[in-house]
Amino acid sequence: MKDAKTLWKACVSRALEALAREKGIPAEALSALPPAVEVPPKPELGDLGFPMFPYAKVLRAAPAQIAQAVAAALVGDPEAAGLGTVRTEGPYLNVFLDRPAVVRDVLEALGRDPDGYGRNESLAGRKIMVEFSSPNTNKPLHLGHLRNDALGESVSRILAANGAEVFKIDLINDRGVHICKSMLAYMAYGNGRTPESEGVKSDHFVGDYYVRFNDLKKEDPAAEEKAQALLVKWEAGDPDTLALWKTMNGWAEGGIRQTYERTGISFDKYYHESRIYVTGKDEVLRGLESGVFFKAEDGSVRVDLSDIGLETKVLLRKDGTSIYMTQDIGLAIERHKDWPFDQLIYVVASEQQYHFKVLFHILAKLGYPWAANLYHLSYGLVNLPEGRMKTREGTVVDADTLLDSLRELAVEEIASKGREDAVGDISETAEKIALGAVHFYLLQATPSKDMIFNPKESLSFNGATGPYIQYMGARISSMLRKHDSGEGNARGGTVRPELLAGDAEWALIRRIAEYPEAVAQAARDFDPSAVATCLYDLASAFSRFYHDNPVLTAPDKDTAASRLALAAAARTVLRNGLSLVCIPFLETM
RNA sequence: GCGCCCGUAGCUCAGCUGGAUAGAGCGACGGACUUCGAAUCCGUAGGUCGCAGGUUCGAUUCCUGUCGGACGCACCA
Numbered sequence: 001m002k003d004a005k006t007l008w009k010a011c012v013s014r015a016l017e018a019l020a021r022e023k024g025i026p027a028e029a030l031s032a033l034p035p036a037v038e039v040p041p042k043p044e045l046g047d048l049g050f051p052m053f054p055y056a057k058v059l060r061a062a063p064a065q066i067a068q069a070v071a072a073a074l075v076g077d078p079e080a081a082g083l084g085t086v087r088t089e090g091p092y093l094n095v096f097l098d099r100p101a102v103v104r105d106v107l108e109a110l111g112r113d114p115d116g117y118g119r120n121e122s123l124a125g126r127k128i129m130v131e132f133s134s135p136n137t138n139k140p141l142h143l144g145h146l147r148n149d150a151l152g153e154s155v156s157r158i159l160a161a162n163g164a165e166v167f168k169i170d171l172i173n174d175r176g177v178h179i180c181k182s183m184l185a186y187m188a189y190g191n192g193r194t195p196e197s198e199g200v201k202s203d204h205f206v207g208d209y210y211v212r213f214n215d216l217k218k219e220d221p222a223a224e225e226k227a228q229a230l231l232v233k234w235e236a237g238d239p240d241t242l243a244l245w246k247t248m249n250g251w252a253e254g255g256i257r258q259t260y261e262r263t264g265i266s267f268d269k270y271y272h273e274s275r276i277y278v279t280g281k282d283e284v285l286r287g288l289e290s291g292v293f294f295k296a297e298d299g300s301v302r303v304d305l306s307d308i309g310l311e312t313k314v315l316l317r318k319d320g321t322s323i324y325m326t327q328d329i330g331l332a333i334e335r336h337k338d339w340p341f342d343q344l345i346y347v348v349a350s351e352q353q354y355h356f357k358v359l360f361h362i363l364a365k366l367g368y369p370w371a372a373n374l375y376h377l378s379y380g381l382v383n384l385p386e387g388r389m390k391t392r393e394g395t396v397v398d399a400d401t402l403l404d405s406l407r408e409l410a411v412e413e414i415a416s417k418g419r420e421d422a423v424g425d426i427s428e429t430a431e432k433i434a435l436g437a438v439h440f441y442l443l444q445a446t447p448s449k450d451m452i453f454n455p456k457e458s459l460s461f462n463g464a465t466g467p468y469i470q471y472m473g474a475r476i477s478s479m480l481r482k483h484d485s486g487e488g489n490a491r492g493g494t495v496r497p498e499l500l501a502g503d504a505e506w507a508l509i510r511r512i513a514e515y516p517e518a519v520a521q522a523a524r525d526f527d528p529s530a531v532a533t534c535l536y537d538l539a540s541a542f543s544r545f546y547h548d549n550p551v552l553t554a555p556d557k558d559t560a561a562s563r564l565a566l567a568a569a570a571r572t573v574l575r576n577g578l579s580l581v582c583i584p585f586l587e588t589m
Numbered sequence: 590g591c592g593c594c595c596g597u598a599g600c601u602c603a604g605c606u607g608g609a610u611a612g613a614g615c616g617a618c619g620g621a622c623u624u625c626g627a628a629u630c631c632g633u634a635g636g637u638c639g640c641a642g643g644u645u646c647g648a649u650u651c652c653u654g655u656c657g658g659a660c661g662c663a664c665c666a
Contacts, residue, residue, distance in 0.1 A: 053608070461628050540613090
């Protein structure tokens, strides 16, 4: 389709130039106006459309007249004649592609390299590091993390599908007052209990104590100060404090990693804040020497940000300790040494835009050439219909709990359809459906925008959902299984593209043909929704197609074989695409 | 106050670099299973694209202003 698009563009361009020459107008006048290709609003208007408005002034003619003249020229163009037919629609020049030819090309491309369909090499040789998730170790993952994780993992896979070499990293925030609060509450109420003794997932166990810190505050007004004091003890290396910290962090991180495994995300390297929080200090001191930073009257080291319209920013406290920004400066430099990336993408919520703006600017000021290739993939908050999730009010949607309830619903769904025997491992299948539901829900939206998560609605598996797409994949798989076991009429038939030229088939073929472009666009915009939307449209087109076109039961062998080939092609694209948006493909459900 | 993002059908969201009567899903209403699994399909109703200007042959899309909302503007992460 892409090829047809560019070919037609060239044909139209030639015809326009010829028209200009005829009128004695220099062809150069058109060079600033390359033909714009678009998709007509209705399929019966054609497959490609070229608006002729822009040429009215230069060619001194009405757009509709130009369209007619160009159409006439194209009829006589032998190259264009082989690509389809043209028709004018007022000021538009519309193209009807040669359907069998496109069908043949698409099926051939898929047959040649099924797994590679949709991949490209545009980012070949490029090393891209992606940081995402970056959890705190005082509580389990919640819905917001799921959006972050899904985005990070999906973008990583999409970039890899465009040829990039991707390195995924996770920064575990295992240090700070937040973890000290959990520790303090545990010291007060723990009594030696463990996740094992209580039968609670270990990160939830730690999170429960973080919540209980609120109780502690009521009992002990000095609780906040005690948490600060505990942090000081931690930094001083107090053995008892370190031991408890280690134990509780182990629980928290262990539980969090279980959730990663469950949701299918992974990392090439974990960084721990506790081990690197002092880095960056040397870098800042060096910047002070070279005059990039300055020492304020109170003794703190600061950076002047007036060149980007901001105030000054402290980088080292007057006591010489480092802050968040200092760490991130050091960390970026260290990471580039660890794995010399061409680009580093930080998947972090939009709340931190200021932070990254400043960080990138500082690194540029320090003279790191790669600073220009740092990118903050900023995503919006996930809110509830009632508003923002609040830990204090207990409205936070916990990731594990959400997945559990979705899985439970999927189990019920399987039972209500009497498919327990057909799906094999019910629990495993239900878990994959739950994942499909969550990931599609989170990735179909534009990353930068805040989104509302309606628990009730999101529990539906109907309509534009992950399970809908999975279902179409399962239905096609079912057909292919039947065919393999000898059922149906496709055996011995020949695949003939001209038998797939109907409107329903054509709509499906177009979606299949568009998929590679969606993968490319998703990489350009760091936006998986391009892929998610394409897959939904594809599944939907397949659903319409097979609803009124019998595949295996088509009376004629060749028709059955041809339709089956189309279905198999659709399945391949679904399989490839779903993996890019972290949705498990299901053979049966 | 300043910065940044967002305001499209009752709800949740699409709408690619400005282009042909603004699209989906959910919800509502009405249809389709002795036919490859109905987690499906088809139809109906529903929008002055927050508002006002501007640029353009043409603006949901670009610019300005304005109203409304979210998030930032720490020697917290």
